[in-house]
Amino acid sequence: MDAALGAPEKMAERADELTPMMRQYYELCDEYDDSLVLFQVGDFYETFCEAAERTARLLEIALTKREDSTGTYPMAGIPIDNAESYIETLLDAGYRVAVADQVQDPEETTTVVDRAVTRIVTPGTLTEDELLASDDNNFVASLTAQADRYGLALLDVSTGDFYATSARRAEAVADEVSRFAPAEAIVGPEVGAAADGEPSAGGVDADGTVFDADCMVTPYDPASFEREAAAERVEAYFGSPDSLLAGDAEIRACGALLAYAEYTRGGAVTDDEGGNSEAEDGEDRTANGRLDYLNHLTRYEPREYMLLDRVALSSLELFERRTVHGDSGVTLLGVLDETACALGSRRLKDWLRRPLLDPERIEARLDAVEEWTRDVRAREAVRESLRDVYDIERLVTRISRGRANARDLRSLQATLDVVPGLKAEMAGFESETARELRANLDELAEVRDLVDRAIQEDPAREITEGDVIRPGYDDELDELRRTEREGKQWIDDLEARERERTGVDSLKVGHNSVHGYYIEVTNPNLDSVPDDYTRRQTLKNAERFYTPELEQREDEILQAERRADDLEHELFREVRATVAAESERVQALADALAELDVLAALGEVAATRDYARPEIVGEGDADRGIRIEGGRHPVVERTQDSFVPNDARLGRAASPPNGERADGRANAEDRFAVVTGPNMSGKSTYMRQVALITVLAQTGSFVPAAGARIDPVDRIFTRVGASDDIAGGRSTFMVEMTELAAILRDATEDSLVLLDEVGRGTSTTDGLAIARAVTEHLHDEVGALTLFATHHHELTEIADELPQAFNLHFAADQTGEEVSFDHDVRRGAATASYGVQVAREAGVPDAVVERARELLAEASSAEVEAERSESESDETESQEPEPAPQAIADGSADELAARLREVDVATMTPLEAMNKLAELKREVE
Numbered sequence: 001m002d003a004a005l006g007a008p009e010k011m012a013e014r015a016d017e018l019t020p021m022m023r024q025y026y027e028l029c030d031e032y033d034d035s036l037v038l039f040q041v042g043d044f045y046e047t048f049c050e051a052a053e054r055t056a057r058l059l060e061i062a063l064t065k066r067e068d069s070t071g072t073y074p075m076a077g078i079p080i081d082n083a084e085s086y087i088e089t090l091l092d093a094g095y096r097v098a099v100a101d102q103v104q105d106p107e108e109t110t111t112v113v114d115r116a117v118t119r120i121v122t123p124g125t126l127t128e129d130e131l132l133a134s135d136d137n138n139f140v141a142s143l144t145a146q147a148d149r150y151g152l153a154l155l156d157v158s159t160g161d162f163y164a165t166s167a168r169r170a171e172a173v174a175d176e177v178s179r180f181a182p183a184e185a186i187v188g189p190e191v192g193a194a195a196d197g198e199p200s201a202g203g204v205d206a207d208g209t210v211f212d213a214d215c216m217v218t219p220y221d222p223a224s225f226e227r228e229a230a231a232e233r234v235e236a237y238f239g240s241p242d243s244l245l246a247g248d249a250e251i252r253a254c255g256a257l258l259a260y261a262e263y264t265r266g267g268a269v270t271d272d273e274g275g276n277s278e279a280e281d282g283e284d285r286t287a288n289g290r291l292d293y294l295n296h297l298t299r300y301e302p303r304e305y306m307l308l309d310r311v312a313l314s315s316l317e318l319f320e321r322r323t324v325h326g327d328s329g330v331t332l333l334g335v336l337d338e339t340a341c342a343l344g345s346r347r348l349k350d351w352l353r354r355p356l357l358d359p360e361r362i363e364a365r366l367d368a369v370e371e372w373t374r375d376v377r378a379r380e381a382v383r384e385s386l387r388d389v390y391d392i393e394r395l396v397t398r399i400s401r402g403r404a405n406a407r408d409l410r411s412l413q414a415t416l417d418v419v420p421g422l423k424a425e426m427a428g429f430e431s432e433t434a435r436e437l438r439a440n441l442d443e444l445a446e447v448r449d450l451v452d453r454a455i456q457e458d459p460a461r462e463i464t465e466g467d468v469i470r471p472g473y474d475d476e477l478d479e480l481r482r483t484e485r486e487g488k489q490w491i492d493d494l495e496a497r498e499r500e501r502t503g504v505d506s507l508k509v510g511h512n513s514v515h516g517y518y519i520e521v522t523n524p525n526l527d528s529v530p531d532d533y534t535r536r537q538t539l540k541n542a543e544r545f546y547t548p549e550l551e552q553r554e555d556e557i558l559q560a561e562r563r564a565d566d567l568e569h570e571l572f573r574e575v576r577a578t579v580a581a582e583s584e585r586v587q588a589l590a591d592a593l594a595e596l597d598v599l600a601a602l603g604e605v606a607a608t609r610d611y612a613r614p615e616i617v618g619e620g621d622a623d624r625g626i627r628i629e630g631g632r633h634p635v636v637e638r639t640q641d642s643f644v645p646n647d648a649r650l651g652r653a654a655s656p657p658n659g660e661r662a663d664g665r666a667n668a669e670d671r672f673a674v675v676t677g678p679n680m681s682g683k684s685t686y687m688r689q690v691a692l693i694t695v696l697a698q699t700g701s702f703v704p705a706a707g708a709r710i711d712p713v714d715r716i717f718t719r720v721g722a723s724d725d726i727a728g729g730r731s732t733f734m735v736e737m738t739e740l741a742a743i744l745r746d747a748t749e750d751s752l753v754l755l756d757e758v759g760r761g762t763s764t765t766d767g768l769a770i771a772r773a774v775t776e777h778l779h780d781e782v783g784a785l786t787l788f789a790t791h792h793h794e795l796t797e798i799a800d801e802l803p804q805a806f807n808l809h810f811a812a813d814q815t816g817e818e819v820s821f822d823h824d825v826r827r828g829a830a831t832a833s834y835g836v837q838v839a840r841e842a843g844v845p846d847a848v849v850e851r852a853r854e855l856l857a858e859a860s861s862a863e864v865e866a867e868r869s870e871s872e873s874d875e876t877e878s879q880e881p882e883p884a885p886q887a888i889a890d891g892s893a894d895e896l897a898a899r900l901r902e903v904d905v906a907t908m909t910p911l912e913a914m915n916k917l918a919e920l921k922r923e924v925e
Contacts, residue, residue, distance in 0.1 A: 007033070008049035008073075017070045020112035022048070028100050028117060034218070035098035035120055036090060044077035045099070052076040058093050059086050084130035087121055091131070094216065097121040120264040123216050124184025127158045127397060135342035135391070136349060137161060139182040141215075142257035143173065144225060144249050145190045151249030153257045154180050155294075157264075159346075159393040160587060162297045164250045171742070176302055178310035179353055186220035186260050188252065220260055230255020236290075238297045245299055254297065262289035265401075293400030295584045305354040306698050307715040311739055315718040315754075316691055317635065318352055332692060335634050336701065338604045340386035343393060343590055344597025351598060355698035357712050359616045365599070365700025366613055368433035372603025373702070378425045379603055385418045385425075386597050393594075396586040399579055406459035406468045406572060409451045409579060412586070416448040419589070422596065433599070440592035442585055447578075454575045466561075469568045477571065480564035487557035491517060494550065502528045517554045518544040606702035614697040614708035623709070625651010625671075626694060626752070626785060630706030633689035634696070637704065644682075644823040648690045650752075650785040651711060670806045672779045674796055675789040676830035677810030682823040683789040684720060686810075687754045690787060691716050694752060713752040713785065717743040720756040740774065749783035756789045768792045779805055796829035 007030040011018060015026055025039045025048060036055070038045035047055045048066065056063035056076040066075040078086040087097050099121065104114040124140025126132050137156045144151040150173040154163045163180075167173050177185070223229060227248050233255040234241040241251045314322060318332045333352060339345045356362045372379050390411040398404040399412070419441050426438045453473055460467040471478055495509040504525045511517045515537055521529055522542045533545035546554075579586075605611060617624050630645035637643040649670060675683050693703045697710040719739050740758060747753055758771045771792050778786050779802045788795070799807045809830035811822060899920065 008051065011049060011073075014070065019068050019070060022068065022070070022073070024112065024115055025100075028098070028115070032098040032117060032120070035096040037098045037100055037117070038078070038083070038087075039100045040080065040102045040115060041077070043080055045080055045083055046075055046077040048073045048075050050074075055090075059089055061086075084128055088131055091121065091123055122184055122264055124182055125157045125261060125264040126183075127394070127401070127403070129394070132158055132394075135345045137180075137346055139180050140257065140260070141177055141180070141182040141185040142187075142220075142253040142260070143177075143185060143191050144188040144253045144256070145170075146247070146249045149247055149249040151247070151251075151253035152176055153250070153253035154182060155257050155261060157261055157291070158397055160291075160294050160296075160397055161393075162254075162294060164245055164254050164297060164299045165302055166246060166250045166253075167302060171746075172302060175307055175309045178313070179308065182215055184216045184218075186218055186256065188225040188256065189219065189222040220256060224256040224259035225252050227252055229259075233258045234297075237294055244297055250299070258291075258294075261291055265289035265291070291401070292580070293397050293583045293587075295587065303714070304357060306357060306695070306713060308353070308355075308695070309715075309717075309742075311742075312691075312716050312718045315720040316688055316695070316716070318695070319349065330635055330639055332635060332695070335638055336602065336605055336696075338383075338601040339597045340383050340601070341389040341593070341597055342391040343389065343594035344386070344601060346393075347594035348598045348601065351699050352695065355695050356700065357698070357714060359618045359712060362616050362698055362700055362712070364431070364433050366616070366702070367431040368429075368437075368599045369602045369606060369700060369702060370613055371429050371431050371434055372600050373606045375429075376607070378428075379600055379607070382422055382425050382596070382600050383604065385421050386593070386600070388418050389415050389593055389597075392586055393590045396580075396583045396590070399576055400583045402573075402576070402580075404576060405461060405463050406455050407461060409455050409576065410457070410459065412579065413448050413451040413455075415593075416444050416451075419443045422593075437592050437596050437599075440588060441596075442589045442592075444582060444585055444589065447582055447586075450575060450578060454571070463572050464565065464569055466565050466568055469571050474567070474571055477564060477567050480560045480567065483560040484557055484564060487553050487560065490553055491550070491557075494519075502530060504528050515544065516546075516558075517550055518546055519550065520544050602701045609704065611702035612705050612707050614693075614703050614705075614710050616697065617709060617711040621711075623651075624711040625649070625709075626690065626711060626713075627651070627707075627709040628690065628693055628703075628705050629708070631689055631693055631708070632704040633685050634692055634704045636685055636689070645706065646686055646689075646823075646825040648686075648825075650690075650787070670804060671783060672775070672786045672798075672802065672805040673788065673808050674775070674798060674805065674829070675787055675808045675810075675825075676791070676793060676796060678830065681810035682825075683810060684756055685823075686825055687720070687756065687787045687789060691718070691752060691754055712750075714748060714750040715746070716752045716754070717747055717784075718754045719743060719758060720754055744774070744777060744782070747778070747782050747784045751782075751784040753778060753782075753784045753786040753788075755786065757791065758788070768794060771795055772798075775805070776802070793829065799829075 007015075007026050011022065011026040011029075015023070018026060021041075025037070028039065029037050029051070036047065036051055038047065040046075046052075052063060052074040053076075055061070055078075056074075059076075059078065061076055061078065064075050064077075066073045083099075087099075090097050097120070098117045099119050100115045101118045102113045103116050103118070106113050121128075121131070122140070124138065126138055132138055138158055139154045139156050139161075142151075142153040142155075149166050149168055150170055151166045152164065152173050155161070165173075165176060167176070224233075230252045231241045234244070234251060237258060238244055241254070245251050245254060308316070308318070313319065316332070321331060333349060336352070337345055337348055339348055356365075392412055392415050395404065395408050395412050398408055420443055423438055423441050423443075426434055426441075429435065429438070454470055456468060456470050469477060471481070491509060491511075495507065498509070498519060499505055499507050502521075502525075504521055506522050506525065508520045509517070510520060518536050519533065520539075520542050521533075521544075526543060529543075529545065532547050534547070535543055536546050537544040606613075626648060628648040631648055632643050632645050650673065651671060675687065677683055689704075693705060693708060694710055694713060694716065696703045697708060698712050719736065736758070740755075743753055743755075755774070758767075758774055771788075771790060772795060775788060775795060775798055778784055778788075779798075783804075796807050798805045807827065807829040808825050809828055810825055811830070
């Protein structure tokens, strides 16, 4: 974003000489120096001077000029009727936009029309449907720092969702910022922040940490972050802040965020009557810009939910695909999102963003999902009804802010019409969650009845143009409309009467906005004009007249029409205010409908895609960990014709996958799995599917598996895939090590860790050393459940050295140069990676592939020879040499077969296997 815009320099040089209108513009630019001011002039929003040059360039509109007595100024404008699309472009370019509307009727003044900023549009404070790109939440964040604590507040101005939390470490708060992905953030004076890799103004916190956010980050008024001012503002909305929030850091974050939200509403405006389109929509503004629809503040502890940081969200592809090819919409959210309305879609994403940790809460959701899975008829009926539910969270926000039109009220009523049927469909449900939801489905009968009685079925879009209030709602309005209607009918009949009275067949009765109603007679028929006609207008070929009776009727019609429009506007605002007074009940209904939609959608997914209910393990259970039978990757199985299910066992393993342990430790804790196998065999998919099944289970969803037993994990860490940060000066290996450092620092024994090819960005020796050290630290010091995929086959030796480690591998079959993968995970270590074969499959030129094979063969021979020499040297130096291998008699096939059966190839490294083969060959020879 550009630095503060400030007032135009050209105007600043001669501010005292400016015309009244240009002085208004200059003063508004000076007051809102962090925003680009759009200044209403008639039907356009104009910008001038330097701002006009920027606007014309960004919006690709014409740059014109304005001339007055004080000079010539560059000017660029956009039509008010289509302003939102242009504002969106300005927001994307990094600007805040201050919309300065005319707040005075031009007919009421003989001087310059008053203008004031009625709203400040920023990425995080949008409420306009045209600017809100999706059904997802649109948060603005507020960050503060105390000596020993960091505070975070998040507000979705469009829905009223308001959250607060805090933590002792800056990284923990940064993780929460990543979890909610705000569109904008404000920071206190003591907080450092970074956006898009560049630190913003505002200083750095005490330990030198800066918050990194992929959004617009801006220091905000330090006074709003002061404890006393912040506490007063929080109390004005929600009551005592000390009873709601935990400490000054949270209070300051919440208070400053409320101040910022009020600021963006243009609180200086106090009158909603005027000539601008915003005022005509009847927006009720107050001097402090209060957001009356905010009625709840949710304070939460991060440890109440599984933490998925930015790296985990990206690598697991919960909401966005990392790859640019294929179906970009296939993510975990895309697979699960069978919701029927915007409320449910938004709630589902929130549940995935914050999976639960409490087994009781998880089981309560699962109980409800299971009911929806079983009752097909009720599920289909409810989902069909939910399709008629509007986004009433955002509707009630517009209603409370005085920005809703009559169609918005009708949309609310249409939603309320659905509620009785939903309650009836749920009458037989028995789970506690379902019963609570049914009780919370408030029918708001009085609101529904009021809107039905008051608002036309298909009302006009503009509430100032009439045709909004239903006939029969108000007697005075009905009488005025009757007078208007009868007057117009009298005029419609006038033409026929006057033609008969005058004998002029070409006589016409018409109306225009300047002269009103008239009787038109062509020049050849002027001799037939009666004496009571009074000339009103002369045309080239005709004259226009009026009569005393026509003039009287016109006055009656205009007065009735004007009074009816004004009364209809007043009545509509009364109805809207009555509905707004019930905003808390409407928001509670929206909450219930959102949860109902998600549970029914999860039931639909479970029933149609063969998902199983997971068993959730509590702390008192003896058999804890992650147990998955026949697990499937929820996204991959949707994009492939066939998918090979696999088991997973982490924790206290009663039985290992696909076979017992060779060492007899069947009941030992298998917490650390080293996963080996060829490229493209499915290692990364397997690890991700374990994580995704865990996420789904803790969300309260059934899972893609034959069965699952899940011990909730506090956090999922991922170090999967290669990425760099060239702009930030970090190589791929540096990014890998940074992510690895976070895992080693923050993982606990209750975490799930996915590691893929740690140490590949450096030399083989360094990489293996790092991988081995990481393995030992996670195993010995952290104790987290770990899946570690690697091509360092030497790491498979840890299964014999570390008591809670074991090997898994993906087998492959090679016939000649062809390699096939069965994608089946088995106990033990892989024998090869088949990298050359995969290169061939990828289309690497044959000459390169053949040369690679030659080099690989040479390296293998050299390695075998070196190993043999070392072995012979060791035997020579040994004081008690081992007995020579038993010779195999010529032609003794049975003896050779017996010796081969003793060889456990699955647990051998490639080098060990080659040595054993060489040994057997020597004996045969």
